Amino acid sequence: MRTVLILALAAFGAFSTYVMWQVGYLGIWQAGMSSLGAWQVLLDLVLMSWIALGFIWRDARQTGRTVWPFALITLAAGSFGPLLYLLLKPSGRSEFKAGPAVPSR
Numbered sequence: 001m002r003t004v005l006i007l008a009l010a011a012f013g014a015f016s017t018y019v020m021w022q023v024g025y026l027g028i029w030q031a032g033m034s035s036l037g038a039w040q041v042l043l044d045l046v047l048m049s050w051i052a053l054g055f056i057w058r059d060a061r062q063t064g065r066t067v068w069p070f071a072l073i074t075l076a077a078g079s080f081g082p083l084l085y086l087l088l089k090p091s092g093r094s095e096f097k098a099g100p101a102v103p104s105r
Contacts (some may be wrong), residue, residue, distance in 0.1 A: 005083060005086055009087060012079060012083070022045060022081075049074050049079075049081075053075075
């Protein structure tokens with residue numbers, strides 16, 4: 001899993017750097033607002049970022065980790081926050097802790 005996260009972060013980071021160099025930070029947002037289809041993709045990514053933040057927040061509280069750096073990175077740079085959170089998790093943890101799917105009675 002760690003190797004996959006490193007490869008994903010490196011590949012996405014290289015691509016994002018290239019895109020930023022070509023169009024700039026505002027250019028990415030302008031392209032994301034250029035049509036209804038682009039709006040749908042942009043809103044889908046924003047929604048998934050908020051969902052990821054919810055998981056990060058819960059996991060950080062349960063494990064005593066600091067959430068703010070990852071939350072700020074997620075809000076400013078999207079997927080980089082969750083990727084870094086997973087990559088920098090303490091060893092011995094395989095994935096997010098999930099609560100019960102159905103509340104116990």
